[in-house]
Amino acid sequence: MSEPFRFQLQAKDGAARLGAITMPRGTIRTPAFMPVGTAATVKTLTMDQVRGTGADIILGNTYHLMLRPGAERVARLGGLHEFARWPHPILTDSGGFQVMSLATLRKLDEKGVTFRSHIDGAKYEMSPERSIEIQGLLDSDIQMQLDECVALPAAYAEVERAMELSLRWAERCRIAFGDQPGRAMFGIVQGGAEPALRERSALVLKAMDLKGYAVGGLAVGEPQQVMLDMLEVTCPLLPAEKPRYLMGVGTPDDILKSVARGIDMFDCVMPTRAGRHGLAFTRRGRVNLRNARHADDHRPLDEESDCPAARDYSRAYLHHLIRAQESLGAMLLSWNNIAYYQNLMQGIRDAIGSGTFVSHAEKISASWAQGDI
Numbered sequence: 001m002s003e004p005f006r007f008q009l010q011a012k013d014g015a016a017r018l019g020a021i022t023m024p025r026g027t028i029r030t031p032a033f034m035p036v037g038t039a040a041t042v043k044t045l046t047m048d049q050v051r052g053t054g055a056d057i058i059l060g061n062t063y064h065l066m067l068r069p070g071a072e073r074v075a076r077l078g079g080l081h082e083f084a085r086w087p088h089p090i091l092t093d094s095g096g097f098q099v100m101s102l103a104t105l106r107k108l109d110e111k112g113v114t115f116r117s118h119i120d121g122a123k124y125e126m127s128p129e130r131s132i133e134i135q136g137l138l139d140s141d142i143q144m145q146l147d148e149c150v151a152l153p154a155a156y157a158e159v160e161r162a163m164e165l166s167l168r169w170a171e172r173c174r175i176a177f178g179d180q181p182g183r184a185m186f187g188i189v190q191g192g193a194e195p196a197l198r199e200r201s202a203l204v205l206k207a208m209d210l211k212g213y214a215v216g217g218l219a220v221g222e223p224q225q226v227m228l229d230m231l232e233v234t235c236p237l238l239p240a241e242k243p244r245y246l247m248g249v250g251t252p253d254d255i256l257k258s259v260a261r262g263i264d265m266f267d268c269v270m271p272t273r274a275g276r277h278g279l280a281f282t283r284r285g286r287v288n289l290r291n292a293r294h295a296d297d298h299r300p301l302d303e304e305s306d307c308p309a310a311r312d313y314s315r316a317y318l319h320h321l322i323r324a325q326e327s328l329g330a331m332l333l334s335w336n337n338i339a340y341y342q343n344l345m346q347g348i349r350d351a352i353g354s355g356t357f358v359s360h361a362e363k364i365s366a367s368w369a370q371g372d373i
C-alpha cells in the first residue's frame with residue numbers, strides 16, 4: 001500500500017497551498033477546517049450532519065476524554081472513532097493547553113503537568129509520554145505533542161522558558177510515539193510574539209523530521225496582526241512538504257489571512273460556540289438571531305446554501321428558538337455555521353487551484369461588509 005501518511009502539495013498561489021493528506025481512514029483536503037469535537041461530540045450535531053457539511057477530519061481533546069469517560073474506557077469500547085461513530089480521521093490535542101485553561105490547582109514542571117479535574121477535583125499527572133499514551137488509547141490518527149502555551153503579552157524570558165520546555169517535550173513525545181504507520185505526531189512551534197524564539201523552535205522541530213507541524217501559542221489574546229506577523233516568520237522556516245496547522249484559529253477573516261501566509265489546517269470552537277449563542281455566519285456577514293429585528297423575517301439565512309439549516313428555516317423561526325432557548329436553535333445554528341466554514345474552505349481550495357486566491361479572498365471579505373443582511 002502507498003505510504004500510510006502522505007501529504008501532497010497540489011498547487012500554490014503565492015504562499016497559499018492546495019493539498020491533501022492521505023491516511024488509512026481517509027483523505028483530508030487542505031486548506032482544511034477541523035470542527036472541534038471536544039468531548040467526543042461536535043456539540044449538538046450528529047456525525048452524519050458534520051460529515052454532510054464536507055468535514056474530512058474532526059478534533060478531539062485528550063484532557064476532556066481522559067477525565068470523562070477515561071482513555072482506557074474509550075479503548076475498551078473500540079477507540080474514539082467507534083465510540084463517537086466518526087470513521088474518518090481524528091486529530092487530538094495533547095492536553096496542555098486545556099489543563100492551563102480549564103483545570104484547577106495545576107502545576108507545570110519538567111516532568112509534565114499536574115492538575116485537578118475541573119469536573120470532580122480528582123488529581124492527575126500528565127507527562128509527555130502519558131499524553132501520547134492517551135492519544136494512542138483513543139486511537140487518534142494525528143496526535144499532538146504535549147506543549148506549554150503562554151498567554152500573550154508575556155515577558156521574553158517566560159516565552160523562552162516555555163518554548164524550550166516544549167522542545168524538550170517534543171523530543172520525549174517523538175520517542176514515546178515511535179513509529180506508528182498510518183498515524184502521525186505533529187510538533188508544535190512555540191515562541192510567542194518573538195521572531196528569534198519562533199525561529200529556534202521551528203528549526204529544532206524541523207530537524208526532528210516530524211510528519212507535520214502546528215503553530216501554537218497564538219490566538220491567545222494578541223492582535224490579529226501580531227498573529228499574522230508570527231506566521232510570516234514561522235511558515236517559511238517549516239518544511240514545505242509537510243502540513244502546517246494553526247491551532248485554535250479562527251474567524252473566517254483569520255482563516256483567509258492565514259491561508260495567504262501558508263497555513264493548511266485550522267480548528268476553532270467559534271462556529272459551534274457562536275451557534276449556541278444565536279450567531280449565524282452567512283455569505284453576507286454575521287447575523288445575530290437574538291435580535292428582535294428577525295421576529296417577522298420569513299427569509300432563510302441563505303436560500304442558496306446546500307445546508308438545510310441555512311436554506312429551509314426562516315429567520316423568524318430561528319429567532320424564536322433562540323429566544324425560547326430551545327435546543328433545536330443551537331443545533332440549527334451550529335449546523336449552519338459548520339456548513340458555512342466548510343463552504344468557505346471549499347471556496348478557498350477551488351480558488352488556490354485556479355490561481356485566483358487573492359481576488360477570491362477580496363470578494364469574500366467584501367461580501368461580509370454588506371449592509372442589512
Ligand SMILES: CNc1nc2cc3c(=O)[nH]c(N)nc3c(CCN)c2[nH]1
Pocket residue numbers: 093094095096097144147148149188215216217218219220247248249267
Ligand atoms: C483559541 N486559541 C487557541 N490558541 C491555542 C494554542 C494552542 C497551543 O499552543 N498548543 C496546543 N496544544 N493547543 C492550542 C490551542 C487549542 C487548539 N484546539 C489553542 N487555541
